[in-house]
Amino acid sequence: MERAISCEFNLDTACVELKFADGSMISIDTVAVENEVADNMYQRSELEWLIYNQPLEYANVVLSGELEKYIHGTPRHRLTD
Numbered sequence: 001m002e003r004a005i006s007c008e009f010n011l012d013t014a015c016v017e018l019k020f021a022d023g024s025m026i027s028i029d030t031v032a033v034e035n036e037v038a039d040n041m042y043q044r045s046e047l048e049w050l051i052y053n054q055p056l057e058y059a060n061v062v063l064s065g066e067l068e069k070y071i072h073g074t075p076r077h078r079l080t081d
Contacts, residue, residue: 007056016055016062028062043071 006019015027030051038044050058050070061070 004056004059007059009051009055016051016059018056018059026059026063028059030058033062033067037067037071046071 003021004018005021009016014031015029018026034044034047061067
């Protein structure tokens with residue numbers, strides 16, 4: 001992946017938006033992602049925590065294809081509490 005220069009959650013569009021040094025942008029529709037992978041309210045809650053608190057980590061998990069592994073494993077924020 002190119003070098004990201006910014007990553008934030010856009011509350012108006014419900015998307016995590018990444019902007020890259022070359023001027024390109026990726027917008028991840030978080031609602032569509034949740035509908036596709038989350039089976040229950042607990043998994044949705046885990047994804048929402050990641051979206052609001054660590055949007056870059058969320059983007060990395062989604063783009064790497066490891067989202068299923070994340071929601072079925074022990075999320076990283078639980079390991080640091």
